[in-house]
Amino acid sequence: MADTPRSFDPTELGAYFALIEVSSLLRHTVEQQLREAGDLSYVQFQLLARLGNSPDGSYRMTDLADGVVYSRSGLTYQAQSLEQRGLVTRAPSPDDERSTTVAITEQGRDVLAKVFPGHIAVLDELLFEPLERADVEALFDVLGRLRDHMRAAPPRSAAPRRRKTS
Amino acid sequence: MADTPRSFDPTELGAYFALIEVSSLLRHTVEQQLREAGDLSYVQFQLLARLGNSPDGSYRMTDLADGVVYSRSGLTYQAQSLEQRGLVTRAPSPDDERSTTVAITEQGRDVLAKVFPGHIAVLDELLFEPLERADVEALFDVLGRLRDHMRAAPPRSAAPRRRKTS
DNA sequence: GTTTGTTGCTTCGGATTCGAAGCATCTGTG
DNA sequence: CACAGATGCTTCGAATCCGAAGCAACAAAC
Known part of the structure; x- marks a missing residue:
């Protein structure tokens, strides 16, 4: 099956x-x-x-789902939840009746603003405090390249719905 | 509330x-x-x-849960599932009747072996292929330090069950 | 203008997840 | 030894999550 008997060294594994x-x-x-500050899940x-x-x-639903790496059905669920709380609105797109356009409301921006300072504090404390500037730049560089690579890569033996095969 | 109005620069955000x-x-x-190769979830x-x-x-249940950053109840669920499939066994610890010792079975090792090559292939393709050796080392270094820092940090206003307070 | 295929989203059912509460076992104190 | 507290795990209920199937609107071919 897999023709990759190569194994990883400790650095790679680590x-x-x-x-x-x-x-x-x-x-x-x-x-x-986020839960404490504004009763939001991470996805929300x-x-x-x-x-x-x-x-x-x-944004359109699909673009949102792709953006946060999330299933469409899961997004539907969360979007409904956010809509009920008045944090977003949903409406069919003008140019394409199929697609739903999700928009943030003033209330949504308020919640965002309420939650943000704490969010930043956590990141600062957990993620940036122990790092040098150069470390952050290294992460930005390497992880950024990784992200681009992963985004570009086809979903691994999943996309073959193209072409008429025969 | 939050006394951290500092904002992040694009590199940090990125x-x-x-x-x-x-x-x-x-x-x-x-x-x-993992699902395709051995019907395993990532946690499993x-x-x-x-x-x-x-x-x-x-391992003991608690150590496993901490190891994979997982809730105890969630671990109970998955451990039961794995036990039913014969991939692990569970038994009360000899020295402490409360704790449960989870052990991998031969069958568990087989599944692991069956799944591993594909797992390595995915990692190789997605994670290591686009990186230079120096990049991997940088990730190892920076992320390793981050992990230590996060592990050491108290669960953020959560641990205060120590000391008799008054 | 149909027919066929594609695309965007939702509904459905089932699996997974977590925190809170519950139960046992240990560990100290007196 | 009895007791309060701590610790380890499970059960319980509710929330979240995903893939498959379904439905409606588009697009392409003829």
């Missing part, structure tokens, strides 16, 4: 494990802070943050 | 976002591979891998 561990721990702490926060950064404060 | 994104994307792909794989690396192939 880098991999550390990546998983760090992101898990960070996510955990952030999740807690990410969605609001993305919408808040958008020029017109809105 | 590093943070890239970290989250990379770990999400990686996790996603790995999860898929992590548990088996940890047990497989242990000198005596066993």
Whole structure:
């Protein structure tokens, strides 16, 4: 099956494990802070943050899902939840009746603003405090390249719905 | 509330976002591979891998949970699942009747072996292929330090159950 | 203008997850 | 030894999550 008997050296393994561990721990702490400060899950926060950064404060569902690496059905669930709380609105797109446009509301921006300082504090304390400037730059560089690579890579034996095969 | 009005520069933000994104994307792909190759979730794989690396192939529940950054109740659920499939055994610890010792079985090791090549292939392709040796070393160094820092840090306003306060 | 295929989202069912509460076992103190 | 507290794990209920299936709107081919 797999023709890759190559094994990893301790540095590679360590880098991999550390990546998983760090992101898990960070996510955990952030999740807690967001829950307490504004009753938001991490996903919900990410969605609001993305919408808040958008020029017109809105996105299509699919783009949001891809952005935060999330399933479509999961996004539907969270979007409904956010809509009920009045933090976003949903409406069919003008140019394409199929797609739903999600937009952040004033209330959504308020929650975002309320939660942000604590969020920054957590990041500062957990992520940046122990690092030198050069470390942050290294992460930015290496992880940025990784992200681009992963985004570009096809979903691994998943996309073959193209071409008419025969 | 939060006395940290400091904001982040683009490099810091980029590093943070890239970290989250990379770990999400990686996790996603790995999860898929594990599911197909051995019908394992990522957590289950992590548990088996940890047990497989242990000198005596066993751990206490709590240590496992802490190791993979997981809730205790969640671990109970997965441990039961793995036990039913015969991949691990569970038994009360000899020296402490309260604690449960989880041990990997031969069958567990088989599944691990069956799944491993594909796992390595995914990592190689997604994580290591686009990186120079120096990049891997940088990740190892910086993320390793981060992990230590996060592990050491108290769970953020959560631990105050120590000392008799008054 | 149909027919066929694609795309965007939702619904559905089931699996996974967590925190709180519950139960046992240990560990100190007197 | 009896007791309060700590510790280790499980059970419970509710929230969250995903993939598969379904539905509606588009697009392409004829």
